Amino acid sequence: MKTLSLIGIGPGGPEYLTMQAVEALRTTDCFFMLEKEGRGKDELIEARRTILARYLPNANPRLVTRASPPRCMDANGYREGVQQWHERKRVLIAEMIEQELAEGERGAFLIWGDPSLYDQTVSLISDLVAAAPERLELVVIPGITAVQALTAAHRIPVNRVGEPIAITTGRAIRQQDPRAIRNSVVMLDNNAEFQHLTDQDLEIYWGAYLGCGDQALAAGPLDEVLEELLALRERLREEKGWIMDTYLLRRR
Numbered sequence: 357m358k359t360l361s362l363i364g365i366g367p368g369g370p371e372y373l374t375m376q377a378v379e380a381l382r383t384t385d386c387f388f389m390l391e392k393e394g395r396g397k398d399e400l401i402e403a404r405r406t407i408l409a410r411y412l413p414n415a416n417p418r419l420v421t422r423a424s425p426p427r428c429m430d431a432n433g434y435r436e437g438v439q440q441w442h443e444r445k446r447v448l449i450a451e452m453i454e455q456e457l458a459e460g461e462r463g464a465f466l467i468w469g470d471p472s473l474y475d476q477t478v479s480l481i482s483d484l485v486a487a488a489p490e491r492l493e494l495v496v497i498p499g500i501t502a503v504q505a506l507t508a509a510h511r512i513p514v515n516r517v518g519e520p521i522a523i524t525t526g527r528a529i530r531q532q533d534p535r536a537i538r539n540s541v542v543m544l545d546n547n548a549e550f551q552h553l554t555d556q557d558l559e560i561y562w563g564a565y566l567g568c569g570d571q572a573l574a575a576g577p578l579d580e581v582l583e584e585l586l587a588l589r590e591r592l593r594e595e596k597g598w599i600m601d602t603y604l605l606r607r608r
C-alpha cells in the first residue's frame with residue numbers, strides 16, 4: 357500500500373501550519389510539487405521550500421517536481437476546459453505516484469490553505485484511490501484557509517448572528533444578483549469584480565498576500581473606498597507582478 361497525504365499549509369507563512377500538519381511533514385518520505393506557469397509561481401514554490409526547511413531542518417527531503425499541465429482554454433467552454441485540465445493533472449499525479457513512490461512509502465502534496473477549498477487535488481486523488489483501493493490510500497490534513505486569514509487580519513467574524521455565508525469566485529459573483537449578497541467571501545478574482553457592485557450598500561473587507569510578509573489590507577463602505585482600493589490593488593500587482601487577494605462583501 358502507498359499513502360498520499362494532502363497537507364494543508366495555510367495561506368503563506370510557515371507559522372500557519374497546524375501541529376498535525378507538521379507531524380505529517382515529519383512522516384513523509386517524498387514531497388510532490390506541481391509547478392504552475394505564470395507570475396508568482398516562484399514565490400509559491402519558495403513558500404513550500406521555506407516550510408520544509410523550517411520544519412525538517414535536519415532532513416534532506418526528497419522532492420519530486422513536475423510542470424503542472426497548462427489550463428486548457430477550450431473552445432467548447434469553461435467547464436470542458438477545466439475538465440480536460442483536471443484529467444491531465446490526474447494522469448500526471450498517477451505517473452508521479454507510480455514512478456516515484458515505493459511500496460509502503462508516504463508521499464505528500466503541500467496544499468495552499470486547506471485542501472477542501474477551491475482545490476481539486478482531493479477529488480483527483482480520490483479518483484485514483486477509487487480505481488485501486490488496495491494499492492493507494494489518501495490522508496487529508498486540514499489547513500487554515502485564506503478566508504480565516506482574512507477575517508482574523510480584519511478582526512471580524514465572517515458572519516453576523518444567524519446570517520448565512522457564501523464563499524464564491526470572481527466569475528460567479530459577477531453573474532449573481534447583487535441584492536442577494538449578505539456575507540459573500542470572494543476568491544479567485546483576477547478582475548476586481550467588486551468594482552461592479554457599487555450602490556448596493558455593501559461593505560468590503562479586502563486582503564492581499566494574507567499571512568505573508570507583504571500582507572495588505574483595506575476595508576470600508578465599498579462606494580467610499582472603491583477608488584483607493586482599485587489603485588492599491590493595481591500598485592501592488594505592478595510592484596510584485598502578480599496578486600492573490602480575497603475579500604468579504606457584507607450588506608450594511
Ligand SMILES: C[S@@+](CC[C@H](N)C(=O)[O-])C[C@H]1O[C@@H](n2cnc3c(N)ncnc32)[C@H](O)[C@@H]1O
Pocket residue numbers: 367368467468469470471472473474475500501502503542543544545563564565566567568600601602
Ligand atoms: C486556488 S484557490 C486556493 C484556496 C486555498 N485552498 C485556501 O484554502 O485558501 C486560490 C485563491 O485563494 C485565495 N488566496 C489563497 N491564499 C491567499 C492569500 N495568502 N491571500 C489572499 N488570498 C489568498 C485567492 O482568492 C486565490 O485566488
